[in-house]
Amino acid sequence: MATQLENEAPFIERRGNSSRAPIARERRQFANSHDALSPDARELASAIDQYKLEHRRRFITYxxxxxxxxxxGYRKV
Structure with a gap:
């Protein structure tokens, strides 16, 4: 009687060493998400992104x- 492991396909290693290593760059999940924003919203989004980069944070608190x-410069009125 064949076991489960004998019936499965062999593991194929797909992480081969390539001589053309990609250039190291920052990976942004939403690279162009600020394009459709108003100037004020774009300024806020850029400031938040800069904060995340400087503090090595993916998510920030309130x-x-x-x-x-x-x-x-925003203040509660």
């Missing part, structure tokens, strides 16, 4: 977002 917004 407190961090608040500090970014106030650093841009």
């Amino acid at each position: 407190e961090e977002m608040h500090s970014i917004i106030t650093s841009l």
Whole structure:
């Protein structure tokens, strides 16, 4: 009686060493997502992206977002 492992296809290694290594660059999930924004929204989005890069954060807290917004000069009226 054949076991489950004998019936499965062999593992194929697809991570071969390529002599043409890709150029190291930052991988952005949404590279052009700021294009359709208003100028003010684009400024905020860019400031948040810059904060994330400087602090090596993928996600930020509301407190961090608040500090970014106030650093841009926005105040509660």
